[in-house]
Amino acid sequence: MSRNRDRNKSSRPTAMDEARNELFGHIHRCGVMQATRDQQEEWMKDTIQFLGERHTALTERELKELANIGMRFCSPVIANTDAASASEPVAQQETAAA
Numbered sequence: 001m002s003r004n005r006d007r008n009k010s011s012r013p014t015a016m017d018e019a020r021n022e023l024f025g026h027i028h029r030c031g032v033m034q035a036t037r038d039q040q041e042e043w044m045k046d047t048i049q050f051l052g053e054r055h056t057a058l059t060e061r062e063l064k065e066l067a068n069i070g071m072r073f074c075s076p077v078i079a080n081t082d083a084a085s086a087s088e089p090v091a092q093q094e095t096a097a098a
Contacts, residue, residue, distance in 0.1 A: 015057040016066070023051060023070050033074050040074050 013021075027033065032043050048067045052058060058066070 015055045016062050019051045019055045019058060019066055020069060023047065023066055024073060027070060027073055033076075040071065044070050044074075
């Protein structure tokens, strides 16, 4: 019986879902993850303004939430580039010791 209720729900994404997905796509395409924090904040401000104009159903609260999500997305917990560069001196030290 619960399956029938689930089928009747709309599977259409909300305006927030669409805006979030669009934001993530912009982040990947623009390369903002490699920018400085100040540059990321400026870029995010402009992009959130654009998304607000594009998705008029979003509230100010949702736009702020999008900005927070986007900034967290731009600052991953594990930065692959930092890990690769941090391992280079260790490899050089090991080679020098041998």
